[in-house]
Amino acid sequence: MNYPDPPAGRGSEIAAGLAEVERRILDACRSTGRSRDELTLIAVTKTYPAADLRLLAGLGVTDMGENRDREAAAKAAECADLPVTWHFIGQVQTNKARSVVSYADLIHGVDRGRLVGALSREAVQQGREVGCLVQVALDDRPERGGARPADVPALADAVAGAPGLLLRGVMAVAPLGSDPDVAFARLFEVAQAVQKEHPGADVISAGMSGDLAQAIANGATHLRVGTALLGRRTPFVR
Template identity: 85%
Template sequence: MIHPEPPAGRLAEIAAGLAGVERRIEEACRSAGRSRDELTLIAVTKTYPAADLRLLASLGVRDVGENRDQEAAAKAAECEDLPLTWHFIGQVQTNKARSVVAYADLIHGVDRERLVAALSREAVRQGREVGCLIQVALDDRPERGGARPADVPVLAAALAGAPGLRLRGVMAVAPLGADPGEAFGRLFDVAQAVQKEHPGADVISAGMSGDLAQAIAKGATHLRVGTALLGRRTPFVR
């Protein structure tokens, strides 16, 4: 396969963005008394071309995140030669389970038992084990995506017992207008309760470009960063 060349200077732009994000992570880790090794940086590459993923890989980035299946599937196929871990960070429609399971290593948006069943069927059919995070609705409005905190234990049990799936932890987005630190503190409490029942579920996916420091202070293990890393988004064209 012939891969398009990125624009001149793009590698330098991405390297600068990565350096800036790393400085912010390291500063937040120092403030929180944590080690940088405790954090996984996920480069959110939605709307960015596959050429950017190749540059990220050349700079040592190994985790990438997408939230639209059609775009993600195309990029995963184009970049199958790269040593990347693929995170699906958006809500998964049950009719997309087959496609998402084919490339995703960790699905961040599991929020209902019907989806657990659909993902499990596909994982078994494809002979894969797929990691899953429970998306928690921190504003208690699950219509926006996510399970209410009170519903998380039942969903965690369903995931833990689903063939082909592995419960890895929890994920959330800080609600608009809310104090991210307070929101991520509530997520940490939910995460602790899940891990008490399921010791291997130790992932907390929280924090994006604007609130990564608050997420680190409240125990996040995985950060989802796009704009601060890759710059202003432009429409993705296949």
């Protein structure tokens, strides 16, 4: 299959972005006594073309994150030949569960029992085991996405007991206007409580372009980086 060539210089641009992000990650690791090997960098590729994913894969980045099902499904099909781990990082509508389960390896936004049931049914039907992270609402406002910290243990139990699903840990976004250190410290406490009951659920997905250092300092294992890696977003057009 022939794939469209990226614009001239795009490969160098992405390589430079990756080098800078890696520098920031290494600086944060040195400051906190952590190893780079403890962290997974997820390239948040929403609105970026599949050609960028191919460039990233060529540079050794193989974890890609999307938050719109239609766009993600198209890219997953277009990049089916790449050794890519797909992360769905947005809220999943229950009517999109079938599609998301078909390509996602790790779903970051599991925040309600009804969604657990929908994902489980589709995973069983498709013969897949799909990793799930419980999304935590660090501002206690679940209407904006996520479960209240007090509700996370029960939701984690539901995921762990659901056929076709594998509880991998927790995720969160630092609330706008909050201190990321405080927010991610709270997430770490929630993560520890979950891991106490489910030892294999050791993933903490936290930190984006602007607050990855604070996330690393507070135990993040997965970083979700888009703009700092790939530059200013433009609308995705097929």
